[in-house]
Amino acid sequence: MRASDLAYEGLRQDIIDWVLPPGSTLGEIETAERYRVSRTPVREALARLAAEGLVSTSGRTAIVTSLTRKDVLELFELREALETQAARLAARRRSPERFAELLEEFRRGPSSEGDADPRRPYFLASELDVAIDAACQSRYLQSALEDIRGQIARVRFHARSNPHREERAIEEHIQIVEAILSGDEMFASQVTAVHLRNSLANVLDSLPL
Template identity: 35%
Template sequence: MQKPQNTDAYSMILEAIDLGIYRPGSRLVESELAERFGVSRTPIREALQRLETQSLLARDGRSLIVASLDHNQMAELYVVRRELEGLAARLAAQHATPEEVRILREMVEADNALIDDPVALARANRRFHKQVHLASHNRYLVQQLDLVHRTMALMATTSLAAQGRGAIAQAEHDGIVRAIEEKNEEAAYVALRDHISVAFITRLKQDAKRREEEV
């Protein structure tokens, strides 16, 4: 299992959740976290309190566990993400530097090699979206999207694990970058907004299949 590379307790725990080391429902114990990450219990305690305040952790009696999202919470999150991501793409088409656009294009081309590796592609997908956010050159939008993406880590699986989704997502990324390259703000907005909508539909299908298998 890949381990976090950060040295800050908050970032290390957050990254561990993002990597799936701790999944929704996992119990987090101060002493165990301190030993795993090689830090004292004080910064661990402070990090856990911060994560609980952000609703990334929940109380289970006296213990803290990684929170999970119910259907309504997931739907609400995707509504917000769709609009904010679309806005980021619109602003990127307006403000991205030639160098930033080139990086986005190189990301898409490199990530095509990861289509058959959902875990690696999911990490690459997060990098791609973060780059679009930064290319918007709007710090407040980036902050809100960081919060949205942190909350996305509370979903146990990635929509990119669905059959055929990797190739489709990469094609969608190509269209997003093309619109940004052309400085077509409306096309960039629509392309990224639709990309998130398709991801949401895919996740809904995954959840429906999982519920069916549990019956």
């Protein structure tokens, strides 16, 4: 893996995991030392993160972008527009095998082979995102979704404290997968919108905004 990719992956994950919370300053020298690369790969990584909206840059310093209530509301407005359309197209163009596998995984719940894994629902949610992106067969829509994935992951990481919401989210994901499998475009769009609105309410209750 290239040094710029190492720096990008490390920085991106630390931002998503809130190791680097909003407002953190990312000087080139300090960041290069942190990820054990030179300053040129750091500049390349910061440019990629700026394109995703995870950092803002000024000269040789970058700052992890804020995450205010307004930011979250605007992000979810865009998510709903993009993801409901993606779900609709996925229902129209899907290959059933992958979604049948995901349906079994979601129905299995947060335990894998008998061992509870608190991160499993979020892994499955990401897998569903990938499956829908592929099934919708729209490179422009996929590109727009990819641009906000980092922001979504950052919000999702800090919204894990409500076990009742986690259980409900699994049920909502099952509805989404079932709608796509059945080829019901309208229902796939509708249940995706409901899921996102419920997720937004949970996020606004749990994030330290």
